[in-house]
Amino acid sequence: MAADMAREVKLWNDKREREMYDNFADLFAIIRTMEKLEKAYVRDVISSKDYEPECTKLIAQFKTLTTSLKDTVPSVERFMETYKMDCPAAVNRLLVSGIPATVEHRASSSDVGTAAAVAECVQHFITSMDSLKLNMLAVDQLYPALSDLLSALNRVPQLPPDFEGKVKGREWISRLRNMGASEELTEQQARQLLFDLDSSYNAFINSLPKSA
Missing domain, CATH: 1.20.120.1130 (Vps28 C-terminal domain)
Structure with missing residues (x-):
């Protein structure tokens, strides 16, 4: 019985399913990281010089990953609801703006x-x-x-x-x-x-x- 309790519970049955869940984990991580990055920038914890390249990289990775997941994750908002993600700043940067705040506010x-x-x-x-x-x-x-x-x-x-x-x-x-x-x-x-x-x-x- 102890052996049964210690047995690993797998979320996937084959390599394809495992890759799908790995991609879900990557998407989850990108969204959460963007949320933390945006808050750090607003609170002046990170400089504009350091913020912009990191934000740009996350946006690019997000676009690449969501393109590859378009069949399994047709709606990022629904994905976030499913996994109870409250990340409004990330939504704005990734889905609405699409560019770093430093570029967006350089209008003058x-x-x-x-x-x-x-x-x-x-x-x-x-x-x-x-x-x-x-x-x-x-x-x-x-x-x-x-x-x-x-x-x-x-x-x-x-x-x-x-x-x-x-x-x-x-x-x-x-x-x-x-x-x-x-x-x-x-x-x-x-x-x-x-x-x-x-x-x-x-x-x-x-x-x-x-x-x-």
Whole structure:
């Protein structure tokens, strides 16, 4: 009887169900982390400099994960109700605003357009890289994120036409256009795309002025 009581209770019956619950846990963690981050920023516990990149990363991860979970979690609000999550600040940042508070409230600044474009670029870089890490390799999964990334890069005025991210972005978009929507990248192609994105992201960050 003691052995029965000590037996582990599993929430899943196979690898697919286990992955689903792991993704649920990741979504739960992202929402709770965003709630804590927003409160820390409002209370001046974290500086704007530290807040913005962390917030941008969480937003990008949230978008990537909710895209992959769109069939099992069609409504994030319903997910939060099910797991009794009271996170109004996270809801506002993730579902309503979609950009960090520092960017949102920079409206009086003359470089608001550039600041917003930079924030979008960071989000799309992270979203694209996270998609690959989650094995989202189909053309119709990757093309929208890469297209959005290239559009955002084109809105950053200090980036020249031959900027690495733009060049590689155009090359990959052209390649994906010649494939069917349901076709997937090979392991080698996915690895190369991830490398190109990571290299372009680092070049993008290094190209920004310190104030950005």
